[in-house]
Amino acid sequence: MTARAVLRQAEPVRHSRILGIGGERGSRSVTNDEIAGPIDSSDEWIRQRTGIVTRRRATDDVDVLDLAEAAARRAMDAAGVTGAEIDTIVLSTITYFHQTPSAAAVLADRLGATPAAAYDISAACAGYAYGIGQADAMVRAGTARHVLVIGAEKLSDIIDPTDRSISFLLGDGAGAAVVGPSDTPGIGPTVWGSDGAKSQAIRQTHSWSELRRDADLGWPTLRQDGQTVFKWASFQMAPVAAKAMAEAGVQPEDIQVFVPHQANMRIIDQMVKQLGLPESVVVARDIADTGNTSAASIPLAVDRLLTEGKARSGDLALQIGFGAGLVYAAQVVVLP
Ligand SMILES: CC(C)(COP(=O)(O)OP(=O)(O)OC[C@H]1O[C@@H](n2cnc3c(N)ncnc32)[C@H](O)[C@@H]1OP(=O)(O)O)[C@@H](O)C(=O)NCCC(=O)NCCS
Structure with missing residues (x-):
């Protein structure tokens, strides 16, 4: 009997970190007065x-891939990494209107990152933090070396100007980060989850197949x-953020920067209070x-804090999507 071959596995590396961050915002500032009338x-x-x-x-001639590309190029510049050095792209979006191919694969080609592994994820406002968690795991497992993580949305493509429930909150932009190997720990354990019982709390008015059956439903x-959503975010997300600190072995006093998903200033204030973050944060x-x-x-908020000098390279940032x-x-x- 011949002995079966023993598989070789990818060589793990000890640590990963964010090497660079970049962002791109829609070019138009839209005031509250401009959108208040219909609602x-x-x-x-x-x-x-x-x-x-x-x-x-963003303007009509700019699509979600354009936003993603601009943010990705800035993140790669900041990280000092070329397209050829990116071997994996994880792109989170809910506003790329192709079932297939993925936005990530098209973006890989635009960035000269072919043949990087490339895929999209659907995790809405948590998509960037999901992507960082995946990138951290892939880099440390040795299955990827430089992962480009992108959150990109042209939400103005799925707003209804007469809807007063959510449309008035939404903006367009993309943020990106390059994650790679590190000598020291740069990304703490990801605490993540879902609650599909609340799937209808934020929803699309009707599905694409319903639209196909009845064109009168409209876009x-x-x-x-x-x-x-307000109650869930304000009261159930602070414990998740607290757990991320605990799993990373840090206290609120150790944190320099807090970057919650930018959903509502009142939710942000409530989370700061519940987490007991010191005023210095x-x-x-x-x-x-x-x-x-x-x-x-x-990533847009982090990029801005770094650019404006309010946060510095090496700071510990708690982020939650x-x-x-x-x-x-x-x-x-x-922070990179
Ligand atoms: C959407 C949101 C701003 C609404 O604020 P709210 O304080 O909860 O508003 P309510 O639904 O309690 O309504 C309060 C009043 O404002 C009115 N109202 C609701 N939406 C309004 C709007 N867009 N403009 C003006 N008035 C509005 C309501 O009719 C109600 O009037 P009434 O008191 O005369 O009955 C808030 O619930 C929110 O931010 N939720 C979470 C949003 C979020 O983070 N979503 C994204 C997660 S990723």
Whole structure:
């Protein structure tokens, strides 16, 4: 009998970290006054209830791939990594309207990253934190060396200007990070999960197959049960963020930066309070003039804090994404 061959497995590396971050916002600033009319709202109401003063939206000639490409190029520049050195692309989006091929594969070609493994994930506003968790695991397992993680959304493509439940919150943008090997730990354990029993709390008005059967339904747009989402985010997400700190072995006093998904300023304030973060912690408040850009919101906010010098390379940042699914993911990372 001949002996069976023993498989060789990928050689693990000890640590991973974020090597560079980049972002791209829609070029237009859209004021509350511009969108308040059709929803019988006002600048004052929107500011008070959400903290949003303006949101950034892309022009008609820019699509979600254009936003993703611009953010990816900046992240690669910041990381000092070329397209040829990227071997995996994980792209989170809910606004790429092709069932196949994936946006990630098309983007890989645009970036000169072929033959990188490339796939899209659907984790809405948690998509970037999901992607960082996957990238961390792949790099440490030795199955990837440089993973490009992108959250990209042109949410203005799925808004209904007459909807007062969610559309007025939304903006367009993309944020990207390159994750690679590191001598020291740069990404803490990812605490993630879902609650599909609340799948209808943030939803598409109708499916593509329903639209196919009945064209009168028109283009699907987003809706949400604002209060359900508000309560879930405000009170159930802080324990998830706290667990991410505990699993990373750090205390609130060890954190320099807090980057929650940019959904609503009141949710951000509530989470800061519940987590007992010291006043010294820099809290991302990018939502005020960017709006909610779903999967792009965390990397966009981090990129801005770094660019404006409010956060520094080496800072410990607690980040948490949460949204439609419902899904969530949090981790503590070292900023690049
Ligand atoms: C959407 C949201 C801003 C609504 O704020 P809210 O304080 O919960 O508003 P409510 O639904 O309780 O409504 C309060 C009042 O405002 C009115 N209202 C609701 N939406 C409004 C709007 N867009 N503009 C003006 N008035 C509005 C309601 O009719 C109600 O009026 P009434 O008191 O006369 O009956 C808030 O629920 C929210 O931010 N939810 C979470 C959103 C989120 O984070 N989503 C993304 C997760 S990824």
